[in-house]
Amino acid sequence: MQKVFETMKVELKKITPQLIAIFIALLVGSIVLLATGFSPVEAYGALVIGAFGDIYGVGQTLTQATPIIFTALAFLFAFKAGLFNIGAEGQFLVGALAGAIVGISFSGLPTIIHIPLALLAGAFFGGLYAFIPAILKTKFGAHEVITTMMLTYVAIYLTGYMVTDIFKAPGWVSQTPLISPTAELPRILPPTQLSASLLIGIFLVFLTYYTLQKTVLGYEIRAIGFNSLAAENGGINVKKGLILSLVISGALAGIGGAGEILGVHRRFIDGFSPGYGWDGLAVALIGGLNPFGSFLAAILIGVLRSGGMTMNRVTGVPIDIVTILQALVILFVAAPVFIKHLIRRGKKYD
Amino acid sequence: MTLVIEMRNITVTFPGVVANDKINFSLQKGEIHGLLGENGAGKSVLMKTLYGIHRPDSGQIFINGKEKKFDSPATAIKMGIGMVHQHFMLVPHLSVSENIILGQEPTTKRVFLDLKKIKNDLSIFCDKYNLCIDLESPIYTLPVGMQQRVEILKALYRGADILILDEPTSVLTPQEAEELFKAVEVLKNQGKTIVFISHKLKEVLKICDNISVLRKGKVIGTVKASETDQNQLAKMMVGRKVKLSYKKEEIISDKIVLQIENLKTINDLGILALKGVHLNVKASEILGIAGVQGNGQTELIEVITGLRKATEGTVKLNSEDITGKSPKDRLKLGISHIPEDRQKRGLISDFSVMENLILGSQDLPPFSNDKIRIDFTKVIDFSKKLIRDFSIKTPNKDTEVRYLSGGTQQRVVVAREFSRNPRLIIAAQPTRGLDVGATEYVHDKLIEMKEQGSAIILLSTDLDEIWMLSNRIAVIFEGKIVAIKNPKETNKREIGLLMAGANLEEK
Numbered sequence: 125m126q127k128v129f130e131t132m133k134v135e136l137k138k139i140t141p142q143l144i145a146i147f148i149a150l151l152v153g154s155i156v157l158l159a160t161g162f163s164p165v166e167a168y169g170a171l172v173i174g175a176f177g178d179i180y181g182v183g184q185t186l187t188q189a190t191p192i193i194f195t196a197l198a199f200l201f202a203f204k205a206g207l208f209n210i211g212a213e214g215q216f217l218v219g220a221l222a223g224a225i226v227g228i229s230f231s232g233l234p235t236i237i238h239i240p241l242a243l244l245a246g247a248f249f250g251g252l253y254a255f256i257p258a259i260l261k262t263k264f265g266a267h268e269v270i271t272t273m274m275l276t277y278v279a280i281y282l283t284g285y286m287v288t289d290i291f292k293a294p295g296w297v298s299q300t301p302l303i304s305p306t307a308e309l310p311r312i313l314p315p316t317q318l319s320a321s322l323l324i325g326i327f328l329v330f331l332t333y334y335t336l337q338k339t340v341l342g343y344e345i346r347a348i349g350f351n352s353l354a355a356e357n358g359g360i361n362v363k364k365g366l367i368l369s370l371v372i373s374g375a376l377a378g379i380g381g382a383g384e385i386l387g388v389h390r391r392f393i394d395g396f397s398p399g400y401g402w403d404g405l406a407v408a409l410i411g412g413l414n415p416f417g418s419f420l421a422a423i424l425i426g427v428l429r430s431g432g433m434t435m436n437r438v439t440g441v442p443i444d445i446v447t448i449l450q451a452l453v454i455l456f457v458a459a460p461v462f463i464k465h466l467i468r469r470g471k472k473y474d
Numbered sequence: 475m476t477l478v479i480e481m482r483n484i485t486v487t488f489p490g491v492v493a494n495d496k497i498n499f500s501l502q503k504g505e506i507h508g509l510l511g512e513n514g515a516g517k518s519v520l521m522k523t524l525y526g527i528h529r530p531d532s533g534q535i536f537i538n539g540k541e542k543k544f545d546s547p548a549t550a551i552k553m554g555i556g557m558v559h560q561h562f563m564l565v566p567h568l569s570v571s572e573n574i575i576l577g578q579e580p581t582t583k584r585v586f587l588d589l590k591k592i593k594n595d596l597s598i599f600c601d602k603y604n605l606c607i608d609l610e611s612p613i614y615t616l617p618v619g620m621q622q623r624v625e626i627l628k629a630l631y632r633g634a635d636i637l638i639l640d641e642p643t644s645v646l647t648p649q650e651a652e653e654l655f656k657a658v659e660v661l662k663n664q665g666k667t668i669v670f671i672s673h674k675l676k677e678v679l680k681i682c683d684n685i686s687v688l689r690k691g692k693v694i695g696t697v698k699a700s701e702t703d704q705n706q707l708a709k710m711m712v713g714r715k716v717k718l719s720y721k722k723e724e725i726i727s728d729k730i731v732l733q734i735e736n737l738k739t740i741n742d743l744g745i746l747a748l749k750g751v752h753l754n755v756k757a758s759e760i761l762g763i764a765g766v767q768g769n770g771q772t773e774l775i776e777v778i779t780g781l782r783k784a785t786e787g788t789v790k791l792n793s794e795d796i797t798g799k800s801p802k803d804r805l806k807l808g809i810s811h812i813p814e815d816r817q818k819r820g821l822i823s824d825f826s827v828m829e830n831l832i833l834g835s836q837d838l839p840p841f842s843n844d845k846i847r848i849d850f851t852k853v854i855d856f857s858k859k860l861i862r863d864f865s866i867k868t869p870n871k872d873t874e875v876r877y878l879s880g881g882t883q884q885r886v887v888v889a890r891e892f893s894r895n896p897r898l899i900i901a902a903q904p905t906r907g908l909d910v911g912a913t914e915y916v917h918d919k920l921i922e923m924k925e926q927g928s929a930i931i932l933l934s935t936d937l938d939e940i941w942m943l944s945n946r947i948a949v950i951f952e953g954k955i956v957a958i959k960n961p962k963e964t965n966k967r968e969i970g971l972l973m974a975g976a977n978l979e980e981k
Contacts, residue, residue: 338850339846340836340842340846340847341846343836343848344836344837346825347822347833350824351821351822351824353818354818354819354820354821354833355833356781356801357781357813357819357820358801358805358834359800359801359802359804359806359834360834
């Protein structure tokens, strides 16, 4: 355990620039608040109280953060192989629908089997959905940014169609019936919606770190991401590595989708995701493309979202200011990280 | 003899390093002055100080007898000093003329580019210095030698009388280097003063009038090129006597390790690059492959290592047909490869020294017994051993290799490849860009591996290197081995002619 904390300390040291950027973003945010006639102290106070003040706040914060943890890990994992999987949203949705279908299709299964089965279905179909761009990339050279993005729109409308037709529950809402109780992920902070999905997310944060740093697969994926020519020369099967990293990336997003359904919504409702997949991209960058950093960045977004609602209620600051704050944080944090990476990538091809 | 530049007692320090230690350096008008030293000796730092990039901690700089203080390259440019850096500073998508005028654009009415004036100005350079170039071509379409010419023109356009060339030949092919030498000669005849930074003894001797040797931040001495030789310069540079030749053992073994028959393949453009290569390499033998670049050498290596597929023919290792095997399988069978471009193929520069040392063995025992987990305690022990055995100068095993010097990087590659107990070693340009000390080290290691029974293929554009190490020399021309010679029974002239395709008609 001591060793784990040591590792985490070292890893967290790497995200100091991010912490500074968050501070700057909050400063600029106060200027925006002042300019629009609000007191930053009051507004931020309300935000913090809203996010941490009581059990509802904490529950809401972590609930908001949970799905983003998965999608951030998804983006990060593919990025390590040098791939830009910006289609985590699609894989997330496909995983969510798969989880929901397994959730409603069986009854009488023991919980201990039903939950893992539904989660695995999420992972499997999320991974399968990422397998498509992986094959398009390795066989035909189609750029994954285009294909994963396009496939996200396919996923949005495909899942939408499924729940307005094939798997539709009676009534006027486009949604599936409720999943069977045996598939429900337990809520861990009642009465809030926070579910055991968070724990799975935390477990995957560690597993992702371990896989990338300590295993053959992680080593090969990173080698490919940094320099695929040298990796090839070292006998690494580059195509296989690219496919695997994208499929695992999709699986991570897919489990997140399934976990969200089994834990929070308990049914697939059309349009339930406000864009968790896209958030994952930003969060992974804020977190310095590091599993632990991404976890913290996801919590930060959770804080802004849940605290923002309170801020709006208590101080009358429009909810849009939260969007601005979020954008500022992303701008100050992600932009330099992103630019640094682009420069490094660019240099390599000189 | 007028001194145009005099640098007195220049000291430049960086955190933890004294890069220049009380250096005295002067330039006479109209000379070509060589600045010789190993990587890290402080040559570039000294010249960058003169150019105003680094500020000295102490010391004075006199230009034409007057003391000057530099705070930026802009001042240096005004003083008539120009510098061509090792890494070019050109805008790839702008044209040659646009690059040359960048920052000093001549305009009409201060708004519009005066295209006529640009053309006139630049055509003078072509006439006067014989540095002709198509002004309209975008930079990225030009070969490296031409890009360098643009850099030189840029400096001249800014009015440089003193031109500093930082390791200009390190990026050039031998032919391009010849062109450069000619150009430098012309510039000298036109009255320019030139500083030529290099770590290559031969070229410095060839083109310079005077040579200053730097070692570990200090000037060891300044000598006239006409009054010195390679041995003396090497000794000044490295601080001890350097081996410039090897005694070649006769081949002891008759065991054929690599056997290539009628090998054919196509290059990236789909053109036949190997047109039926036959080749044998025996144990304890170094087979040198001589050839002008682009005659199929790269493709030959790639087919032997499995990076490229053969369209016809067979490759056998110890009588086993490996033509269809993957790079990984070949690596396991004992083929080691020092790639011609270590940055591109040999190393992962964002990986640590340790991670680079296991590249290719990461999923094999003892590092991984189950192909899933990597046993890092074993990896750490292994890395420490290699860092010690191969004297890899790195702060520690976790340092990313991009922070290491070229010579040290090559040691990482050599350590990794030689520690596999290879049957066959393919060493492509193993000493490109390395200084004398590092070159000697790589040569020693190659000889050592040979004596231990490895078969070695040595590819080099440097004919001297091939001559020095090889037991047999194969000449490759237009995708075929046109001759295999014993270095004792031939001479460099004959090999040179064969490389140019001379006796093809006879065959």
